[in-house]
Amino acid sequence: MVHAYLSMVGGSAVRLVLSLVYFICIANVLPISEFGLFASASATGVMVSRALAFGFMSPLYRVATVKHRLIGTYTTGFLVGALFSLPLIVALCALIYFLLFAEDMAGPVFLRFMLAEIICWRGLEVVSNVLNGTGQFARSALMVVIGQALRTLSAVAFYALSFSTLSDWSSFYLASNIISLAIAIVVFYPRVRLRWRPELYIRRWVDSVSVAGAEILFYVQSEFDKLVVLAAGGPEVTGIYAIVMRLADLTALPVRSFNTLLVQQIMRSPAILKRGRTKPMIEAIIAGVSLLAIAGMAGYLTLFPRGLGNNVAEIAPFVAMVLLVPGFRNLVEYHSELLYATGQTVRRVVNLACLGAMKVGLLWLLLQETTAPTGWVPMLNLVFLAVYATSMALTYPSVQRWAAQR
Incomplete structure (x- = not known):
């Protein structure tokens, strides 16, 4: 347990440094009001992302912790659940946008932030939880560090190339999150065979x-x-x-x-x-x-x-x-x-x-x-x-x- 914790904290320490650099770049390029809009849009994405797959990440994590051979089966359940949850997610995002953001933020900018948080970063968190469940704490920490590093690199590039608008930042932000998700799936996710077992999913509903x-x-x-x-x-x-x-x-x-x-x-x-x-x-x-x-x-x-x-x-x-x-x-x-x-x-x-x-x-x-x-x-x-x-x-x-x- 001590070794596992040190592995995870080691990754957290690196993430702390990367998060600080990321924060410094964004907070000092965007005006304070636009930084507030970005933080609010990101918070919206984080909240709504929890509806992805109707919470089926929890059964997937439990299976990864105690029954490794069923990871492929429950991964299929998660993917199907994610597909069926998209209409609800779109409705929630649209409602929040028109209530709070329509006057201050363009629709495409808000959409890019939602895609980055709900699909890309939440997907990376799913991979991280599966790795933690199987006891691969160091690999999980490394993968999240890579994701945070890519976000930080996008912030540094945004700062160095003298971009300054929220619209520009949303494009940088989405691109870094797409790359992070691709790396998480291709490089880090356990090699499993996807199987469709609806009777197992219903029990976990x-x-x-x-x-x-x-x-x-x-x-x-x-x-x-x-x-x-x-x-x-x-x-x-x-x-x-x-x-x-x-x-x-x-x-x-x-x-x-x-x-x-x-x-x-x-x-x-x-x-x-x-x-x-x-x-x-x-x-x-x-x-x-x-x-x-x-x-x-x-x-x-x-x-x-x-x-x-x-x-x-x-x-x-x-x-x-x-x-x-x-x-x-x-x-x-x-x-x-x-x-x-x-x-x-x-x-x-x-x-x-x-x-x-x-x-x-x-x-x-x-x-x-x-x-x-x-x-x-x-x-x-x-x-x-x-x-x-x-x-x-x-x-x-x-x-x-x-x-x-x-």
Whole structure:
């Protein structure tokens, strides 16, 4: 487990560096308002992508973890499910575009961002999960690093060639994601024979759809905030929020690697949850790592305000105001993974629906009070504290009952 974690964290460290370079290039070329639009469109794609194949990635991952010989069969199920889910995905994208983006972003630009996130990057995540399920953590980490590297190269090229519009960036972004998906499928996906077994897929239908719902709701509560900020405060406020939250999100990379291993360990050894000190110890570690990471970022920007570029320098003073936000966000994600690991997919859906509604409501109320960054940015700590406390109250009683039954 230590070797697997180090392999995954090694990949996460490289991704962290690449993500930082990528972020610096884009955040300092696009105006803050256009960066906010890009972040909002990307968040839309991430949320909607969870409906791809109606969540059939979950049965595929479980099979990759415990029954390798069925990977080809469940890969076929995923591909067919993806095809049938496309009308729903198109309808969701069209609805969100006309409600929020039509006035500020051209349709073809929005479409390119959706293709990049929903088809290309989500496809790469499917390959990564299958590799993790089969224990090939180093190959999975390498593949994701290659994908992030291609995104970063496209951002560097965008910066170096003096392009500056959101339309230009959408073309660079889509091209890098298409290449990443092609490499993931051709080079990294296990060599399997595709087989059609509908009787197996029907048995997994409830689990698949509930996981899809939970995934959508999880990303609603983690990504929908950008759309709420866009609707309540406009592109400029969204740009500030997106940059602050992007810096906070960089702290989650080592935590997500830990969550992946923890989920597998709980699936194989449920008794781990019966140890009384395990849960508070894990929460303390996640919170501590998150706090140290964002504090380090805030300290760096205090000493070198232009260390991440001129545009980010305008946002640098706000980073120190959200020191608690990354920890609360990462702990909510950990709670969601606990419910997934214990097979409580319906409970996970209910919890995430409650958390998403709470977060959206609190952000909306906050921005109705003030759109001045010095007013609403520090209050984000209280917003995410409320979401975390609710998540803890909803999650641990269910996990405790599940563990007691075993």
